[in-house]
Amino acid sequence: MLDFLSEMPVLEQTYWIIALIGSAIFAVIFLLTFIGGDTDVDMEADGTDFDADDGGVGFQFFTFKNIVAFFTIFGWSGLSCLDGGLSTGLTLVISTISGLIMMVLTTLLFFWINKLAESGTLKMKNAIGAIGEVYLPIGANRSKMGKVQIKVQGSLRELEALTDNDEELKTGTVVKVLEIISAELLLVEKLSK
Numbered sequence: 541m542l543d544f545l546s547e548m549p550v551l552e553q554t555y556w557i558i559a560l561i562g563s564a565i566f567a568v569i570f571l572l573t574f575i576g577g578d579t580d581v582d583m584e585a586d587g588t589d590f591d592a593d594d595g596g597v598g599f600q601f602f603t604f605k606n607i608v609a610f611f612t613i614f615g616w617s618g619l620s621c622l623d624g625g626l627s628t629g630l631t632l633v634i635s636t637i638s639g640l641i642m643m644v645l646t647t648l649l650f651f652w653i654n655k656l657a658e659s660g661t662l663k664m665k666n667a668i669g670a671i672g673e674v675y676l677p678i679g680a681n682r683s684k685m686g687k688v689q690i691k692v693q694g695s696l697r698e699l700e701a702l703t704d705n706d707e708e709l710k711t712g713t714v715v716k717v718l719e720i721i722s723a724e725l726l727l728v729e730k731l732s733k
Contacts, residue, residue, distance in 0.1 A: 674713040
């Protein structure tokens with residue numbers, strides 16, 4: 541490899557080194573991003589919500605990923621320009637512009653990937669007002685915990701529940717969620733027909 545580089549002019553050597561190192565780091569970053577190695581999301585708990593927090597910054601231009609993308613494309617486009625016989629000045633301009641365009645594209649790519657990602661976290665407040673059905677009987681006046689099936693956040697969930705009704709809620713009874721008692725415990729009431 542050193543023999544390969546030693547026979548080139550300094551500018552071409554520089555572009556090769558930048559392109560190869562940038563490509564190697566860029567490949568590792570993309571691989572880690574798509575297999576889940578990029579886990580810089582903090583989890584916060586406030587009562588019954590569990591939200592992913594990105595620090596409030598969803599769109600960042602000057603990041604390590606973007607700088608690596610810049611140097612990767614800067615190197616390869618510079619080599620292409622030199623191979624095409626362009627002058628040193630024009631090669632520097634074209635490779636710099638190409639690198640900046642890649643930074644913008646990488647920023648947009650990671651921004652949209654983060655927007656598309658679902659946390660999959662159940663937000664219990666979304667259950668309030670939901671209509672469901674008793675799955676396991678619920679004791680009267682909070683005497684026995686049971687289970688209800690309700691649709692929350694687009695999917696059917698089975699959650700523990702209590703009731704303040706004076707009668708036991710039997711399996712199949714249609715109920716409405718009144719409030720969230722704790723992290724995964726609902727207070728429900730029987731819906732009258």
